[in-house]
Amino acid sequence: MSDEAAQLILFQVATSVFATAVRDVVRIGSVREIGADELVLDSALGRPYSRERGIVVTLDGAERTLVVDRVLGTRSVPAHAVQPLPAFAAACIRSGALAGLVLVDDVPMPLVDIPNLVRERVDRAAPPPP
Amino acid sequence: MSDTFDLDDESPAQQPRPARAPRGEAGRLVSFLRGIAEGRLDDRLDSTSFEDLALRAVAEQANAAAARAAADVKEARQRVELVTTGVDEAIEAMVRLVIEGDLSGTLRLGVRDAALTPLIAGVGQVMETLKKFVNEIREAALQLSTSSAEVLAAATQNESSTSAQASAIHETTATMEELKGASHQIAENAQMVASIAEQTLSGARTGEGAIKSFMSSMESVKRNAVEVDDAIAKLSKRVERIGTVVEVIDEIADRSDLLALNAALEGAKAGEAGRGFSIVAAEMRRLAENVMESTKEIKNLITEIREATHAAKEASDGNKRMAAEGEKLGGNAMQSVSGILSGIQETSDAARVIHLATQQQRTATEQVVQSMSEIEEVTRQAQAGSKQATGAASELTSLAERLANLVKRFKVA
Numbered sequence: 107m108s109d110e111a112a113q114l115i116l117f118q119v120a121t122s123v124f125a126t127a128v129r130d131v132v133r134i135g136s137v138r139e140i141g142a143d144e145l146v147l148d149s150a151l152g153r154p155y156s157r158e159r160g161i162v163v164t165l166d167g168a169e170r171t172l173v174v175d176r177v178l179g180t181r182s183v184p185a186h187a188v189q190p191l192p193a194f195a196a197a198c199i200r201s202g203a204l205a206g207l208v209l210v211d212d213v214p215m216p217l218v219d220i221p222n223l224v225r226e227r228v229d230r231a232a233p234p235p236p
Numbered sequence: 237m238s239d240t241f242d243l244d245d246e247s248p249a250q251q252p253r254p255a256r257a258p259r260g261e262a263g264r265l266v267s268f269l270r271g272i273a274e275g276r277l278d279d280r281l282d283s284t285s286f287e288d289l290a291l292r293a294v295a296e297q298a299n300a301a302a303a304r305a306a307a308d309v310k311e312a313r314q315r316v317e318l319v320t321t322g323v324d325e326a327i328e329a330m331v332r333l334v335i336e337g338d339l340s341g342t343l344r345l346g347v348r349d350a351a352l353t354p355l356i357a358g359v360g361q362v363m364e365t366l367k368k369f370v371n372e373i374r375e376a377a378l379q380l381s382t383s384s385a386e387v388l389a390a391a392t393q394n395e396s397s398t399s400a401q402a403s404a405i406h407e408t409t410a411t412m413e414e415l416k417g418a419s420h421q422i423a424e425n426a427q428m429v430a431s432i433a434e435q436t437l438s439g440a441r442t443g444e445g446a447i448k449s450f451m452s453s454m455e456s457v458k459r460n461a462v463e464v465d466d467a468i469a470k471l472s473k474r475v476e477r478i479g480t481v482v483e484v485i486d487e488i489a490d491r492s493d494l495l496a497l498n499a500a501l502e503g504a505k506a507g508e509a510g511r512g513f514s515i516v517a518a519e520m521r522r523l524a525e526n527v528m529e530s531t532k533e534i535k536n537l538i539t540e541i542r543e544a545t546h547a548a549k550e551a552s553d554g555n556k557r558m559a560a561e562g563e564k565l566g567g568n569a570m571q572s573v574s575g576i577l578s579g580i581q582e583t584s585d586a587a588r589v590i591h592l593a594t595q596q597q598r599t600a601t602e603q604v605v606q607s608m609s610e611i612e613e614v615t616r617q618a619q620a621g622s623k624q625a626t627g628a629a630s631e632l633t634s635l636a637e638r639l640a641n642l643v644k645r646f647k648v649a
Binding site: 113115128129131133134135136158159177179180182 | 490491494497498500501503504505507514518521
């Protein structure tokens with residue numbers, strides 16, 4: 107763990123608040139202005155209520171937008187506030203979407219790897235290979 | 237002889253001279269004649285005793301005259317006695333016939349004298365007259381008896397009728413007294429009705445004025461409701477316009493928020509170099525969020541205003557409906573009150589007429605009562621007179637019966 111600060115974006119899906127790394131996000135968009143085929147509505151984070159904002163990421167060169175209820179803003183936290191998942195937990199979960207936990211104002215919240223999350227969602231939605 | 241006798245001479249020229257009594261033979265002769273004149277017809281002169289031959293002849297003639305007069309007197313006395321007997325017989329016979337009541341026979345006297353003929357004829361005429369009278373009296377008594385019986389029956393009937401009439405008049409008088417009281421009461425009630433009708437008329441006119449005011453108020457309410465309706469429509473349009481503007485502001489704020497988010501994102505990506513940029517972006521975002529909060533509040537207010545406007549519109553529509561209904565009801569009420577006013581006016585007029593009529597009726601009834609009292613008094617007097625008439629008729633009947641019985645005693649056939 108280095109002493110560099112970690113730049114995070116905090117967002118809310120339904121009633122839960124999550125964090126993601128700034129570097130994974132291309133931009134924040136408005137859902138109304140994004141095509142429906144780019145939107146990822148349902149995910150492991152749950153189903154958003156208002157569906158106003160979208161967090162745009164790139165996946166295999168294409169942009170995908172995770173629909174969320176609110177984007178709370180950016181936060182800069184010390185690097186030690188970001189903790190990876192314990193190995194046992196990572197083994198149990200078997201999903202790459204959960205990158206770890208981060209303490210924001212002494213409140214732990216999940217650190218989400220949105221590109222992996224979107225990928226798993228897209229892979230699960232794709233038809234099985236023949 | 238005039239030289240010898242100093243006879244009473246009635247000549248006025250000789251009257252004052254004092255009589256000188258004759259003396260001697262002449263005196264005797266005068267005394268004799270004076271006795272005859274005094275009714276001593278049985279006295280006689282001794283004519284032979286007169287020396288004077290002339291006086292002697294006078295004495296003889298005087299004696300003859302005295303004898304003749306005595307005989308005439310005697311004859312007259314006998315005749316008087318005869319006539320007196322006949323008259324007595326006639327009277328006795330007539331009295332006997334009258335007492336016995338038998339007028340059927342004729343008068344027959346034991347004495348016959350021509351001087352009685354007129355008496356007998358007169359008595360016969362009296363008898364005939366009595367017969368006639370008795371017959372007439374009998375017929376009259378019969379008629380009187382019949383008539384008196386009829387009079388008695390009529391008087392009795394009249395008394396009964398008068399009593400019934402008096403009773404009826406008394407009852408009528410009592411009834412008229414009651415009618416008088418009733419008329420008085422009716423007159424008072426009619427006056428009260430007229431007064432109440434006047435008050436009702438006044439109240440109805442006040443009600444008519446109140447309904448007119450109500451109609452005017454309803455008109456004002458309707459006009460105000462239309463104005464309120466227009467104002468609500470304008471307000472609604474302006475609120476819609478505000479909503480549109482707020483939507484635009486909200487959209488701008490949303491875009492500002494999005495822009496600030498991306499700016500903050502880029503600042504965070506830039507690391508330390510983008511720190512100031514991130515701070516500005518955060519501030520922008522905060523402002524945008526404030527604006528969105530405000531627009532949200534404004535939207536809520538607009539929603540409330542819309543609801544209030546809708547409620548006001550409904551209330552205004554309700555007011556218009558109520559005003560229209562109020563106008564309709566007021567019109568109906570006005571029509572009813574007009575009818576009521578007309579009816580009350582007629583009632584008031586009728587009550588006034590009734591009041592006047594009942595006053596006249598009361599006066600007339602009082603006059604009738606007064607007249608009935610007088611009639612009752614007269615009837616009472618008539619009743620008393622009728623009783624007296626009945627008594628008199630009864631007495632008359634008794635008298636007629638008595639008269640008939642008396643007349644029956646006379647036998648005329």
